[in-house]
Amino acid sequence: MFWGIFFVSPFVLVAAVFLLFPIAYSLYLSLRETTLYTSWFDQFGQMKYVGFENYRRLVTDPVFWYSVLATGIYALLLIPTTVAASLWLALMLHSKLPGYRAFRSAFFLPHVFDVFVVGIIWLLLYNPQSGPFAWLFRSLGIDWFTKNGFVDNPISVLPSIAFAMVLKGMGFGMILFLTALNNIPESIFEAADIDGASPRQKLFRVTIPLLRPMILFQMVTGLVGALNAFSEFYALTKAGGGPAFSFFGSTVQSARVSGFHLFRLFDESYYGSAAAMSFILLGFALIIAWVNFRFLGKDNTA
């Protein structure tokens, strides 16, 4: 018994201090706020108890609700596209294409790059004058992006960031789908062939239903990722949260997603509000994960 505790104690100690305790501490902080008189060196020690004031202030703040809406739009742009694109790539590579391994590595490569650094590179690719995408649209006779930019106007900023992140992330989803595809016995496809199923029928009636657990897994992890998204926005909006526009009477920055808003609260020393916001987001994550499992996870036989 002593040795069991001996071996797990280093991990459990670090986890207790930096993972378990923080959950409780976060709840405690969410009921408090920093005061004007707080000493800079002891900001957390001198916070004042304010009850549910932080939560109340957040849910009545249009800027907070906009950040939730922006995250929702971003997640809708990002997650279905990434899942569909990675499934499509996986299906194409799964046909035992020569060069399979090289393709697999090349598509996977950007997944391990630093998100922040990739974001900065995209700032260059999205340059309205000298970037390749503006050039492409110009040659197609569309100069809207040359005039308005990609990440410099409230309309295209979220789709542009989502596009960059789809390209970065789809290789990872592809690998997961390839693994799942390899686990499907060949005999199932042969049986479908014998029954005279068309390729389309095979895809929608056999392959996709069998991949449902993997699709669900990617939807849920993608959602948690969207709620935590920060670095790509920090890089691509030049740390400003994107172009401003008016939302229900408040000026909001169009790319101020929840992760970015939370960072701003933190950066401006609203530690109580930041903690409260992280709990509201946890609530959203749990609800959406539950809805996903409820509707996508039905008759989960695989």
Next chain:
Amino acid sequence: MATEIRRDVRLRQWAINYAILVPILFVVQLPLMWMVLTALKAKGHGLELRFIPHAGEALYTFDNFMSVLNDPSFPFSRFIMNSLIVASGCGALTVLICTMGGYGFAKKRFPLRDQLFGMLIAVMLVPGLIFMVPQFAITAKLGWMNTFTGMIVPHAANIFGLFLLRQHIRQLPDSLIEAATVDGAGEISIFWRVIVPLSVPIMITLFLLTFVGQWSNFLWQLIVNTPDSFKITLPVGLSYFKGQYSLEWERMMAGACFSILPVCALLLFTQRFFMQGLIAGGVKE
């Protein structure tokens, strides 16, 4: 006859797949290519949409890399050193405590063992941002601001890593441990001489995943370092550099190369371990 028709169909299918995959691959690799080409361009040419030099013109140069490495106010060579220390330090510590913990949870008995493990697994579902404010408060309280310790220790308890090692060690036969006990090996030497050698591939996988993750951990390294810190890592250094010289794209991309290209090389040589870890992670659900 039938097989020949089949082969024909298959060849046509492959041709179509190539025609689709190659352009997509080009777009996927565009940021990497653009970064390298911009980093190689001479000062002032970073925002020009052309890649072929005029006659007699020196459009390409290696100067940006040198100038970025030796910049007195943004010493990239130090940022790289700091990132290496943080990423490999965190990798080593994570592997050590996850292997010890994995062994303890897999093969040892103690009260509430399974409840404790279950609780840790549940924590994995909590979005990371919940931890940020308290982790920052604790790190500040411990006096770990602007230190390597502050960047390494708070993220070392990698629950996914613990899970990975526990699953692996659990399927090692108990008879190996019993045989070592009969030979008179103590607990510590069983761990080092039996468990560790048999877990090396998983340990390498976990080390690499942690290394790459921490090499790119921008947000945490940004908040535990004040702007005047000597421990600033590569992504944080790059973000300050961007704030200062936002128009010098050639030098900024040279800085970006120092972040991206080592990861490319690492992945190229250690692909097998990466795939193994990802597959183990994806299939667990």
